[in-house]
Amino acid sequence: MTMFEAILLTIITASTPLLIGAIGQLVCERSGVLNLGMEGMMIMGAACGFAAAILSGNSYVGVLAAILAGMAMSLIFAILTLGLAANQVASGLALSIFGLGLSGVIGAPFVGAKRDQMAKLDLPVLTDIPVIGKALFGQDPFVYASFALVIGVWWFLARTKAGLVVRACGENHASAHALGYPVLKIRLLAILFGGGCAGLAGAYLSLVYTPFWSPGMTAGRGWIALAIVVFASWRPWRVLAGAYLFGGITILQLHAQGAGVKIPSQFMAALPYLVTILVLVIIMSRRGGQQTAPASLGTPFVPDR
Amino acid sequence: MLPAPPLIQAKAIVKRFGALMANDHVDLSVAGREVHALLGENGAGKSTLVKMLYGLLQPTEGTLLWQGAPFSMRNPAEARQRGIGMVFQHFSLFDALTVAENVALALDGHEPVTTVSERLAEVSRAYGLPLEPGREVWRLSVGERQRIEIVRCLMQSPRLLILDEPTSVLTPQECEGLFATLERVKAEGCAVLYISHKLEEVRRICESATILRHGKVVGSCDPRQESAASLAEMMVGSKVAPARHDRLTVAGEVRLAVNGLSLPSPDPHGPSLRDVGLELRAGEVFGIAGVAGNGQDELFAALSGEMLAEAAGTIRIDGAAAGRLGINARRLMGGAFVPEERLGHATAPAFRLSDNALASGHATNSFVRRGMIDRSATRAWVDHVVKAFDVRKGPRDPEAKTLSGGNLQKFIVGREILRNPRLLIVSQPTWGVDAGAASLIRQALIDLSRSGAAVLVISQDLDELFEIADRMAVIFHGRLSAPLDTEGLRRETVGLLMGGAGFAADTVDEAA
Numbered sequence: 001m002t003m004f005e006a007i008l009l010t011i012i013t014a015s016t017p018l019l020i021g022a023i024g025q026l027v028c029e030r031s032g033v034l035n036l037g038m039e040g041m042m043i044m045g046a047a048c049g050f051a052a053a054i055l056s057g058n059s060y061v062g063v064l065a066a067i068l069a070g071m072a073m074s075l076i077f078a079i080l081t082l083g084l085a086a087n088q089v090a091s092g093l094a095l096s097i098f099g100l101g102l103s104g105v106i107g108a109p110f111v112g113a114k115r116d117q118m119a120k121l122d123l124p125v126l127t128d129i130p131v132i133g134k135a136l137f138g139q140d141p142f143v144y145a146s147f148a149l150v151i152g153v154w155w156f157l158a159r160t161k162a163g164l165v166v167r168a169c170g171e172n173h174a175s176a177h178a179l180g181y182p183v184l185k186i187r188l189l190a191i192l193f194g195g196g197c198a199g200l201a202g203a204y205l206s207l208v209y210t211p212f213w214s215p216g217m218t219a220g221r222g223w224i225a226l227a228i229v230v231f232a233s234w235r236p237w238r239v240l241a242g243a244y245l246f247g248g249i250t251i252l253q254l255h256a257q258g259a260g261v262k263i264p265s266q267f268m269a270a271l272p273y274l275v276t277i278l279v280l281v282i283i284m285s286r287r288g289g290q291q292t293a294p295a296s297l298g299t300p301f302v303p304d305r
Numbered sequence: 306m307l308p309a310p311p312l313i314q315a316k317a318i319v320k321r322f323g324a325l326m327a328n329d330h331v332d333l334s335v336a337g338r339e340v341h342a343l344l345g346e347n348g349a350g351k352s353t354l355v356k357m358l359y360g361l362l363q364p365t366e367g368t369l370l371w372q373g374a375p376f377s378m379r380n381p382a383e384a385r386q387r388g389i390g391m392v393f394q395h396f397s398l399f400d401a402l403t404v405a406e407n408v409a410l411a412l413d414g415h416e417p418v419t420t421v422s423e424r425l426a427e428v429s430r431a432y433g434l435p436l437e438p439g440r441e442v443w444r445l446s447v448g449e450r451q452r453i454e455i456v457r458c459l460m461q462s463p464r465l466l467i468l469d470e471p472t473s474v475l476t477p478q479e480c481e482g483l484f485a486t487l488e489r490v491k492a493e494g495c496a497v498l499y500i501s502h503k504l505e506e507v508r509r510i511c512e513s514a515t516i517l518r519h520g521k522v523v524g525s526c527d528p529r530q531e532s533a534a535s536l537a538e539m540m541v542g543s544k545v546a547p548a549r550h551d552r553l554t555v556a557g558e559v560r561l562a563v564n565g566l567s568l569p570s571p572d573p574h575g576p577s578l579r580d581v582g583l584e585l586r587a588g589e590v591f592g593i594a595g596v597a598g599n600g601q602d603e604l605f606a607a608l609s610g611e612m613l614a615e616a617a618g619t620i621r622i623d624g625a626a627a628g629r630l631g632i633n634a635r636r637l638m639g640g641a642f643v644p645e646e647r648l649g650h651a652t653a654p655a656f657r658l659s660d661n662a663l664a665s666g667h668a669t670n671s672f673v674r675r676g677m678i679d680r681s682a683t684r685a686w687v688d689h690v691v692k693a694f695d696v697r698k699g700p701r702d703p704e705a706k707t708l709s710g711g712n713l714q715k716f717i718v719g720r721e722i723l724r725n726p727r728l729l730i731v732s733q734p735t736w737g738v739d740a741g742a743a744s745l746i747r748q749a750l751i752d753l754s755r756s757g758a759a760v761l762v763i764s765q766d767l768d769e770l771f772e773i774a775d776r777m778a779v780i781f782h783g784r785l786s787a788p789l790d791t792e793g794l795r796r797e798t799v800g801l802l803m804g805g806a807g808f809a810a811d812t813v814d815e816a817a
Contacts, residue, residue: 161409161415161416161417164402164406164409164410164418165410167399167402168399168402168410171399171400171401171402172397172398172399172400174397175396175397175398175399176399176410177361178361178381178393178397179381179397179410179411180360180361180380180381180382180384180385181410294401295400295401
């Protein structure tokens, strides 16, 4: 494996969890719900996924457990914000803190346990393409899933009636209700999808990225995924670009540090954040200040009966 | 043979919201091919009733009949399947979505947006209601937005079309267009339920009327046989006196002079003010007419000092440059300001009235001593306003949000007028206020002007401006027309200006 291939491979592995988490959150936010519990849902996915994989000896069981854990966490959030119309920001923050704590408890018996990285899924023929073949087509199933998610979410939101209804709920929940759409039910499904994706992103961390469990191992990736959604102005393809930009610079600055570039390491470590914000702010400002956030984002909806 | 049963009938409908009885044994019956008016003041229960007819709310008691057979609807989709369409008062549109997407959302089934676009173009051409399917809604005028709502109902070949206060946001010419459409819809065999409190138009287009007051049916009639005054009396329950209005004899000195005021709107979709000029004299009521969203909010913000002008000299109060002064400085020069939104702008909803009095009067009334609030002074002031303006409320000093719209508006207008301002700027003074409160507020505005103050009224209600204003100008896409004397002024003239005729061509171009 050449140096280039190795770098490309690590960029993909660094970007994939951000991408999976962010694309789920995008759907949730397009329906009008701001779930800041991302970090908590992600780490619960990591803990439960790893635990289930160890206990069952099967990585796929782990993945399934992670998705269910993320959805269960998001269900708590949904009960608070949809059922009780609680403040979304406060509930989301609470969910993040709760998830970090609970995952520590669940993961405690598994600290130090180790599993092999999940098997790669080589696509025959395509992997033989020189230079990029191995990196792009010899990946684990998560990477393929992440791209499928981006395409699927884009297609769903832009092309299907159901996707239009989700966007309508996020733009103006009162009008959506007046037209007879079940706003709370639609938002519940969007929240669960966001939770499932967050759990899946967590599973990637504990089953592929670093195939062991350590408390707090998401290390703020949930927050980064949230920020990517905002800076990508709620568009699937820009989420893809944002996630890879962030992942790419994270890896490149590590290599630059390894190569002995004379720039303070603290600055290098801050670089991915700076560049991602800068690039996406430039993209946003080029749209002429047009409003991009879903208009009902973060506001609770209480139908009158 | 028995006569055909009515198309839709409501029998003894009751709707309760907690302790509030919004509809109290209401009976309503609309025949096929009939244009039926539902009349009533704000808060009479009209909107509640039609929401039940559209499946948005469920009646607490009572039955609905469709062509004589009882039925119930769990949601608007079922209403649409039955052939009931509704045009909402506050449009149920999505600003960021395109016209076609908005229409697709109201159609049941999974028709792709592209075929919806084609059908939409067809229907809008057939009815003479031009619409561009690919445009985003926020780019459209209010009249065009209403067209979307109407076209999307027509696309489902309705049997009954419900319109909730459809003309409250239209220019007189746009109203004519709407009436022509309704004629056509009726000729095609559709019944219309027309909700309004505008009596003249009801008399013109409706064949029968049901009148609601405080949630109860108080009468039904053929509006063509009634006079506007008799309808108003049924609606309000007592005679409503039009505001007493002496002709203005001598206008005083210039109190407020605006010259070459241009200001970008803070709202990315809002119109910027462009080269606005006007002179407001002591002793007169000056009206600003215009369709909503043409720069009224921006003009109010610029005149009140919520938004500062670029040059101090563009706004002068009593000759002194005030364009760069904030709202307090303008208050100290004798200004008083009543914004459009009662809750959230004019008052803090969760604050008591006394705290709300302090919020606007802290610079001019002596409510604060050495940094401490003088509670007895603010409360005495509230009592004073409440007494002078007949504000009805429960406890002595309730929270603003517990007052009804009319009573809160009386408090807000009274709070400013009783400070004896030399200049009063008020936006939509009687929007959504019951007729009794509206007439009291209008009279207070006239009386204030006749006592020597200058009063500027920004209003979408042309009837109101014709009733109280001595002169008026029209705002369109951020530009203000030349002033017009109300006496002898024709409504058509104002209507044309509201639609943009007579404004510089670039104003119209930019809008298109």
